């Protein structure tokens with residue numbers, strides 16, 4: 001998928017104005033559309049999402065397998081969208097608990113990348129933020145929520161192409177280019 005945000009014409013995916021019901025909406029900006037009849041204006045701002053880099057004591061990265069589209073069945077980094085009212089750190093801790101039954105005991109911001117997330121008939125603009133995370137061991141790990149499984153991949157064997165989502169590929173590329181152990185960041 002090409003991440004060309006200028007071509008993200010979401011107004012074409014809405015056939016009628018949600019306010020007055022008039023057919024047809026007009027692109028207002030890269031992130032908004034409007035109704036010329038009643039003046040309704042809607043912003044589709046970037047949703048915040050967080051992903052975790054969790055590395056075990058054998059220098060292996062913990063990755064998950066996606067249960068749902070987009071990129072269903074592909075490898076991913078654990079994490080997900082923030083909920084209204086949540087901070088990004090709290091969201092990431094909640095997602096790691098839901099997806100892997102692990103408790104995050106510490107986290108540190110690493111980097112962020114833009115992403116497009118096509119789901120059903122709408123493509124959402126996303127800001128994906130990556131954090132290095134520490135957890136209190138892997139004894140209780142099990143997959144749940146929106147992942148079908150997990151695996152540990154040695155850092156030297158990681159390749160961006162293994163991952164289905166563009167932002168996860170960029171985070172892996174970032175990690176590989178830095179050439180450092182994410183546990184120490």
Ligand SMILES: [Zn+2]
Nearest residue numbers: 017020035038
């Ligand atoms: Zn209208």
